[in-house]
Amino acid sequence: MPIQTLARLSDIAPLQWDALLPDAQPFMRHAFLSALEESGSVGGRSGWSPVHHLLRGAGGELLAAMPVYLKSHSYGEYVFDWAWADACQRAGIGYYPKLLAAVPFTPVGGARLLAVDDASAVQLLDALERDVAADGLSGVHINFTDAFADLHLRGRRGWLERLGCQFHWRNQGYRDFQDFLDALSSRKRKQLRKEREQVAGQGIEFDWRAGSELSEAEWDFVYACYANTYRVRGQAPYLTRTFFSLLAARMPEAIRVVLALQGARPVAMAFSLQGGDTLYGRYWGSLAEFDRLHFETCFYQGIDQAIASGLQRFDAGAQGEHKLIRGFEPVITRSWHFLTHPGLRAAVDDFLRQERDGIQAYAEEARGLLPYRQG
Template sequence: MSALFFLNGPRQTGAMPIQTVSRLDELDPQHWDALLPDEQPFLRHAFLCALEQSGSVGGRSGWHPAHHLLRGPAGELRAALPAYLKSHSYGEYVFDWAWADACQRAGIPYYPKLLVAVPFTPVGGARLLAVDDAAAGELLDGVVADVVSDDLSGLHINFTDAFADHHLRGRAGWLERLGCQFHWRNHGYRDFQDFLDALSSRKRKQIRKEREQVAGQGIEFQWRQGHELDEAEWDFVYACYANTYRVRGQAPYLTRNFFSLLAQRMPEAIRVVLAMQGSRPVAMAFSLQGGDTLYGRYWGCLAEFDRLHFETCFYQGIDQAIAAGLQRFDAGAQGEHKLIRGFEPVITRSWHWLAHPGLRAAVDDFLVQERGGVLAYAAEARDLLPFRRD
């Protein structure tokens, strides 16, 4: 049975049918955005549609939109899952390659699978969108039924918020997976120097030295919002972004048109810092701002400069967050190197429903051990934070 056959077709749950759509632009943006619980930008209709309409997802990307919707008696949107049929595990940042390899060795198909996530974006936030608890539970049960009937290997929900965690914890068959990221928190700092004063003397000197090394190369920084960049500057932003993949022999996930579409549709959320050497841009960092948080997403540099990555991706973002009165700077996944620069460990969660009982049991055993290791790692990392202890 084809895993794609049900797109745009309704499935009947115990109450209302669940619809699956392969194009988010078929939905009224206001109806979709009304389900969002906060101002985080990554699940906005404009952002997800820009991914689809730019060709960053769909086509041969291995990310096939399959958004699941629950409607009420009058056709009103009551719940939704931003979901994708996946034929690989690239661009997810919750790594299940070992599970897929084990399935291949055992002759169990692992792909396609259904993933609820923001493509290429390891940022926690709302995933289960619903007007109330009843709608949330009904949609979850209906989507699991779809996974079974369509012979998919499982359903995965990455980087969840407290609402989704509440509905998934203890629900039959769902397995919890923990991860650890590093986020910067604004503890009432007046400026960057105030932040430095909160650090130990040795770390304070290290950061000052790194910033001085960048300035000594004649590099200064300009911050722009989305509407303040012209297409030539967006060409530069994209060239930098794409280069971070090409130097590793990989193709970039996003297309050039994605950035233009996003600049047209949600320019107020875009923050780009350009590293300038004289009148020439040499590097950039692309972020989105929403609510009380700055989300650092993409960086790139077309030439090598000592310590420029730390300044562009971290210190400039901290400066911007303080100046804007933001409470948090999420600079993306990975990075113990963030720890010594004042980024604090944060536990992330993902949830996994696996159809094959043997696979589910094996993964459950693994996750019990992994969760203990992640919690111990986060506790150890917290002890290594560079803040003064007096």
């Protein structure tokens, strides 16, 4: 069956796309992906050119789909292949452009290969491989996959598996934050309590809002905080201000924003999305410096919210070991890479074999450092 490619997700009806989604995770929804495009966060000169792949049946029904982008760089992916690109440049091999199946700027695992059945999934993967070869691209990459994509890619000729490690918090039926603290060792429990007291001692309180409960002026503040986290590092933010307004209009029920207030003045924020049984912490920012405010706003407030909402998981983002001592457990992530140059594929395959062993060992060691009381 012929494969259709879309330069704009708005060319397909939201209900058609969303009907293929296997769960309530928000990032693959038509509303989220189309907001990225229509806000100018992707497309144009961003280096993310949409070429979404669709498989339709004889009657025009949608059988499979995948969000695909033609990339001219590796920014905003969170599965780092800069070393591969550098090696290609030294060897005189073109690495860019490449194809990437992912949610832009979003290191969250989930569905990437959408299909009504296994046969349709196979046909879409076949088409991806043909497109890479026909267009002379270096390869195609699928980041942060779920079990369905893993099943179809594992053992498929030419595809290389890469592991990563993130840290997620899991709700063990806690009644409140104190109940969670009681599950920790005495030393860690005191540390977390002290950090929360330091923030409260600075006169800071917190106000949680759904997407429909923020004014445009408050969205201006949210964006200013988000953009500041990039500007202090001398970088331009990935997302535009328009993206937040579009998302608030299209999926307000999924948005959770916590404002940190000193008196009546907002000083920081954390932006999250909620879907299914999970809270996804995405963006944070502060317009002033406060001791321990990052930990409270990004982690402890999220844990509080997850417990209060009866959620089972809090995914606070891709970075760091600092989450480990706060009760976030190591979780293995997967990405898959199809490289057309035989020499590059062989070198990356050898590298990934060694890296996988290291990631597995790292995750196992990290699990032994969790702060929970034994027994």
